[in-house]
Amino acid sequence: MDTETLGKLANLIRETRQASLGTLHNGAPFVSMVLAAPSKDLCSYYIHISRLAQHTQDVLVDPRVSLMWMETDDGSADLQQLTRVSITGNASEISVTDPTYPQARSLYLERYPASEPFFTFVDFRLFQIKVTGGRFVAGFARAGDLTPSDLRQASQR
């Protein structure tokens, strides 16, 4: 990918506050909204979700997930030209006693400061999604596969 495309990719992930999460629910796909905070290298994503929510139960049964961010429709946009990125990965819970927990929590709260109160709720859990692959669509008919290495490169833009 060229430098401009890498920059576009990094910006989309960093600036879009809503992500779509795909989980497996009884073997079928299920999509829900999540707030996902990227690691500096864009290869890990942190989500803080309630055990009472279906998507949380889903990832506890099968860790395979997908995340997607898309450029916002301003109402006038040519929708097929909107940039979007999908990643696939595996989710694992980070327990509060895990040595990586404080840093993951900080990354998440840096992105979503208003979410701090949720860390006092007993049903909420922090998960790390490690990227295995993905797909980037920079407009109609401009699509390409993504590797963790592409994301790492994009993170330097």
Added chain:
Amino acid sequence: MDTETLGKLANLIRETRQASLGTLHNGAPFVSMVLAAPSKDLCSYYIHISRLAQHTQDVLVDPRVSLMWMETDDGSADLQQLTRVSITGNASEISVTDPTYPQARSLYLERYPASEPFFTFVDFRLFQIKVTGGRFVAGFARAGDLTPSDLRQASQR
């Protein structure tokens, strides 16, 4: 669901032009952006997608899909309060010779008039997604399951 919630649900589906599609890709979830046009009763959704796209190949292998619409983040929003709706369903291709094709095409183009040129592309196909169930989140901790009957009721608002 009360009348106000049903109205909110119908509006979200009717007014949000971008949907997130969840498909099964080699057995794992994959999320991508689609334009989805609802039927009048909100129990079917029409998507017009390219055979060259991964999500199209996915639904040809396994018809189980999920669609999700979410209220747009205006940058200041309390994200957990944003309304979102997820449906699950089965996708099937509507061939151009199918008696329901003209009406499905009209519904789609009524919603996405700028997409007309795509109907001249040989790789594009029209699919109908029939709803089997869903989930509606009308803000933090205000979630409930959805049936096709709930959607039919919402469509009358």
